[in-house]
Amino acid sequence: MADLNDFREQTRAWLEENCPPLMRQPILSEKDPWWGGRKAEFLNEDQRLWLERMAERGWTAPQWPVEYGGGGLSREEAKVLQQEMERILARRPLESFGIDMLGPALLKFASEEQKQRFIPEIVRGEIRWCQGYSEPNAGSDLASLQMRAEDKGDHYLLNGSKVWTSYADQSDWIFCLVRTDFDATKHQGISFLLFDMESPGVSTNLIKLISGNSPFCETVFENVRVPKENLVGELNKGWDIAKYLLTHEREMIGGFGLSKTGEDSLSQAAARKLGLANGRLSEGGLRSDIAEFEIDELAFASTVERVIDEAKAGQGTGAASSLLKLYGTELNKSRNELLMSIGGSAALQWGEDGTTTLAREWLRSKGNSIEGGTSEIQLNIIAKRILGMPG
């Protein structure tokens, strides 16, 4: 415990000294966070410095092993780092599917050579990754995916298409589920491949959403050659990796249910925009819906905290990711509904494409309970795996 207090003090001092001022300001637009990669340019010097300083200590991936560039922190220390960053409203230095999704899977399933090659550049934000999972005919039934990878001796030859590839147009590499055995049952013939998005035969098309923005792509692969050394884990055993990675994706998406550091709470936003009479919001129905939401929000945040602490204490149920995904995304949808009500006619303002107006964010949030496995899929998982209900 004394060590942890020392760590807190040192971390606090280091953050105070090293977190540049612009990186302590709330994130206001989709363009504010740093996603890294070959194509990205820093918005300002503070953003560059912050990434560099944090990556140097491995604190973009605080709990990953030092040998691959990670921070090597214990869960307790990582929690302290998180708390100390929140305390000064520090932004996350790097948003990354490499960190939130791919990295944990590589650490568990990849060869030593692959870890050495891919993980350090994820930590430093040098390569931006996208995820090739869903296909036009494989959504909730993900394992029915059809994209082919044929064995051509020294390489695989890929043909097919992926859909809902987030930021595929801005990404450098893709982690991709492909079918490598065409006769086996659907879960048995899937493999997990990594390859460069600049490989010949890869093309991306933006998908315009109901929000008017295009965070997703349809990605087409025509005779794409992928070296065999880019296969992660065993041939035809990719589904295990896919599932493992999905639990991390769910936890990430479920995190949308937590309010963002430095942002107004719903009730603060409502009080600011609508004013108070005798210390209360005057519309009783709205007030009680906000209270109900904020109680759920607190309960959810406590649950995230408990899940982390239980895992640390070895008491975890291991079933948390579906719960967090389900509840977090439904909460985020409720938050956006209430923000629209609080905003009234001002909340309907559409703005330019590519901007993040309230109305566009509200519409975008509807996808939270669809992407990464729908709410209904999460309910199926909970019913079957946790409650042991048959069928």
Next chain:
Amino acid sequence: MALVLNEEQQMLRDSAKTFIQESSPVSALRDLRDSGEEWSPELWNNMAEMGWTGIAIAEEYGGLEFGYVGAGVVQEECGRTLASSPLVSSAFVCASLISALGNDDQKASLLPAISSGESIFALASSESQRFDPLAVTMAAVPEGDSYVLSGTKVHVIDGGICSNYIVVARTGGNAGDSEGLSVFVVAKDADGVGCQSSLNADSRIAATVSFDEVRVDKSALLGDPGAAWQALQRAMDIGAVLSAAELLGLADEAFKRTIEYLKDRKQFGVVVASFQALQHRAAQLFCELELCRSTVLKALQALDEDAESRSRLASAAKAKMAKTAKLAVNEAVQMHGGIGMTDEFDIGFFMKRAAAACQEFGDYYYHADRFARLGGY
């Protein structure tokens, strides 16, 4: 503090579970109801022997000083079997008021007997049908070395079986004011005290207690006159969080019984647990219960730390738990189908106790409103 039970608290939970399942299963409540008895002194003595009556009392007054997380763990297990006892009234809520407001003499003369289970205290506070701790009009008028108390308290839980009341009365102010509230210790058999017990839907008994010019010595006043509100708020927070802990056990048990029933009951040639319409409702309820568990533990820890956020967390825990407990028992009866409607089957007891426990120390609406007020809106 990590949001998990530590080793000692886990051990207490395990021993509480074993003890309560053996000594007070749901059938004990049924027997109590059918026999017309008001309570089980035997269960109470056993609880005292286990040390539960001293969990939240300081060591110097004979308690274990184990804290409210421990009290919550015990309440959760009691909730699982609907075990009925004056633990919350006496050992947790009234004891907290005496500890917070009493002088050394008062604490030394009252707390050891509560801690040993010998004395049972009940809180005589409510005058309104809906919970509102400020809506007190009962007067305590100083006369020489005494106070004279006059008024009527409703729904005094354990009011028929206790040895003493902790009476909330006004030495100043009007209904709705936080100033002017005072707290007195009054013996149940004092002159002018009248007690009328009545049976509630949950097979438990609450009393209407009347005070007809009851004269008590000034030494019966706990703390300074008119200054009890802060301690009362804390006591009400303790009551709310511990009733949430009871509801957590109750709702979780009703849920588990329901899932078992669904896996057993066959219709259309298959177990009904295989129907997705039921699976999704069950999974949804599972999530709500997990959120309740986190919130209740958070609120219990805040009681032990006496954190600044204590009241807000207490209201969040009671509100969330009350809403979820109602969902759990409604789903339980619905999913059990016809058998769930029969008195012979136990699940109905869970529904009835939930309705009463949801109201104790404030229901969903009270606490959602308070949560908003404390949040500045």
